[in-house]
Amino acid sequence: MNSLLFQLLQALLMVLLAPLVAGFLSTIKAHLQNRRGAGIMQPWRDIQKLFAKEVVLADHASWIFRFTPYIVFTATLMAASVVPALLVDTPLSLTADVIALVALLALARFFLSLAGMDIGTAFGGMGSSREMTFSALAEPAMLMSVLVLAIGAHSTNITTMITHTLTTPLLIQPSIAFALVAMLMIAVAETGRIPIDNPTTHLELTMIHEAMLLEYSGRHLALMEWASMVKLLLFTTLIIDLFMPWGIASEASLIGIVLALAIWLFKLMGLLIILAVFETSLAKLRLFEVPQYLGTAFVLSFLGLIIHYMLEVSV
Amino acid sequence: MLRILHQIMKVGTITEPLARNQDFEVLGEQLKSTVKKRFQGSLAIRLVDAGSCNGCELEIHAANNAYYDIERFGVHFTASPRFADMLLVTGPVSINMKTALEMTYDAMPAPKLVVAMGDCAINCGIFGQDNYAIAGSVSDIIPVDTIIHGCPPSPTALIQGILSTLNQPEG
Numbered sequence: 001m002n003s004l005l006f007q008l009l010q011a012l013l014m015v016l017l018a019p020l021v022a023g024f025l026s027t028i029k030a031h032l033q034n035r036r037g038a039g040i041m042q043p044w045r046d047i048q049k050l051f052a053k054e055v056v057l058a059d060h061a062s063w064i065f066r067f068t069p070y071i072v073f074t075a076t077l078m079a080a081s082v083v084p085a086l087l088v089d090t091p092l093s094l095t096a097d098v099i100a101l102v103a104l105l106a107l108a109r110f111f112l113s114l115a116g117m118d119i120g121t122a123f124g125g126m127g128s129s130r131e132m133t134f135s136a137l138a139e140p141a142m143l144m145s146v147l148v149l150a151i152g153a154h155s156t157n158i159t160t161m162i163t164h165t166l167t168t169p170l171l172i173q174p175s176i177a178f179a180l181v182a183m184l185m186i187a188v189a190e191t192g193r194i195p196i197d198n199p200t201t202h203l204e205l206t207m208i209h210e211a212m213l214l215e216y217s218g219r220h221l222a223l224m225e226w227a228s229m230v231k232l233l234l235f236t237t238l239i240i241d242l243f244m245p246w247g248i249a250s251e252a253s254l255i256g257i258v259l260a261l262a263i264w265l266f267k268l269m270g271l272l273i274i275l276a277v278f279e280t281s282l283a284k285l286r287l288f289e290v291p292q293y294l295g296t297a298f299v300l301s302f303l304g305l306i307i308h309y310m311l312e313v314s315v
Numbered sequence: 316m317l318r319i320l321h322q323i324m325k326v327g328t329i330t331e332p333l334a335r336n337q338d339f340e341v342l343g344e345q346l347k348s349t350v351k352k353r354f355q356g357s358l359a360i361r362l363v364d365a366g367s368c369n370g371c372e373l374e375i376h377a378a379n380n381a382y383y384d385i386e387r388f389g390v391h392f393t394a395s396p397r398f399a400d401m402l403l404v405t406g407p408v409s410i411n412m413k414t415a416l417e418m419t420y421d422a423m424p425a426p427k428l429v430v431a432m433g434d435c436a437i438n439c440g441i442f443g444q445d446n447y448a449i450a451g452s453v454s455d456i457i458p459v460d461t462i463i464h465g466c467p468p469s470p471t472a473l474i475q476g477i478l479s480t481l482n483q484p485e486g
Contacts, residue, residue, distance in 0.1 A: 045355055216397060221397070
């Protein structure tokens with residue numbers, strides 16, 4: 001019962017913190033552009049306003065278009081509650097594994113792409129086609145990267161994988177380094193950041209994720225934006241969980257959880273600052289170079305897998 | 316990459332301090348509180364260039380740059396009319412942009428506001444009302460809430476215009 005309550009609290013924390021994370025990232029980016037920026041709370045204000053606005057639907061919008069924001073938000077929320085942020089074993093993270101996590105994100109993406117095509121605008125269809133092309137390359141690479149760790153832990157369950165990392169002595173494992181680099185590359189692509197996609201662009205021709213949202217308004221848009229913020233937080237938390245889980249609470253004691261929260265926030269901020277620096281100093285990749293980028297991520301995680309067998313498995 | 320990071324560090328924050336541009340800062344703070352009241356602290360603007368000479372666009376661009384940084388008052392420009400609370404129209408409405416402007420207005424969710432920016436948007440300006448390529452001023456095509464005078468209006472005038480639009484009684 002207690003752990004169930006904690007699971008709910010953790011999911012709630014992820015959802016409520018996600019806009020702040022997006023705000024933090026854009027504030028850091030604003031400072032890197034020598035501006036002051038709108039502040040950490042701005043994404044919250046945007047969401048709040050959008051919920052108060054009218055919803056405008058195109059004449060030929062079908063049920064897919066109307067249902068998609070709810071499906072996408074719920075699927076992302078489910079995925080976010082699978083990932084342990086503060087406590088290692090929560091009920092949901094024990095039932096669902098990494099493959100279920102990827103499947104939940106794929107479900108959200110499937111409906112998002114359908115909704116992009118539903119209205120029939122040129123940009124929506126273009127965004128859907130790009131999203132599908134890149135996700136077909138990014139998903140296997142992500143699974144491969146996670147598998148490097150899963151093989152060491154003999155499980156695809158995130159809780160087991162974290163426990164394995166926490167209990168094994170700290171050694172430099174080259175396979176994990178390869179998997180980490182691959183995972184960072186994929187996380188950038190999956191969350192639609194520079195150099196793959198630009199979340200602040202106004203140029204429809206360069207859009208991937210935003211192009212599918214162009215027809216949404218009001219509360220639908222708010223849910224879509226919110227879901228993509230949750231996804232960003234989800235991926236950063238997943239990277240923390242898989243590659244640097246030290247500090248996460250293994251038992252539900254108050255002190256342990258407060259400490260875990262502080263350490264988690266610290267790591268989160270570190271990753272976001274790194275992301276902001278990279279986003280500011282890199283240009284967006286040409287669209288046709290993205291498959292090569294994702295291919296590189298796949299090759300890196302595959303190398304990690306091979307190195308794991310060559311060097312780290314004792315015969 | 317390192318060169319860019321070095322440059323960033325060297326320049327520092329250049330958003331103008333209070334003393335150097337009193338008007339903009341004071342109006343900006345008023346704008347911030349008004350936006351908070353009317354739109355929960357987030358005003359999304361869709362810009363439509365209905366046939367302008369791009370002078371107004373340069374000023375809007377300036378309002379978004381690191382000196383003026385209009386974003387810090389909770390105002391941002393969007394990629395789609397569906398996201399927008401305010402339609403900012405520049406230039407006289409050319410015949411080819413008339414339908415596009417009407418469609419943009421129809422695509423916006425309520426509550427929506429319309430601001431005509433620059434002398435051309437108000438009375439066709441230098442292009443003239445009887446020009447063969449022009450359908451009329453903005454108010455001939457869609458209902459306009461406020462106008463911003465100037466050719467082109469400065470970022471301060473732009474903020475003042477947005478502010479007076481928001482201060483109008485609702486409805």
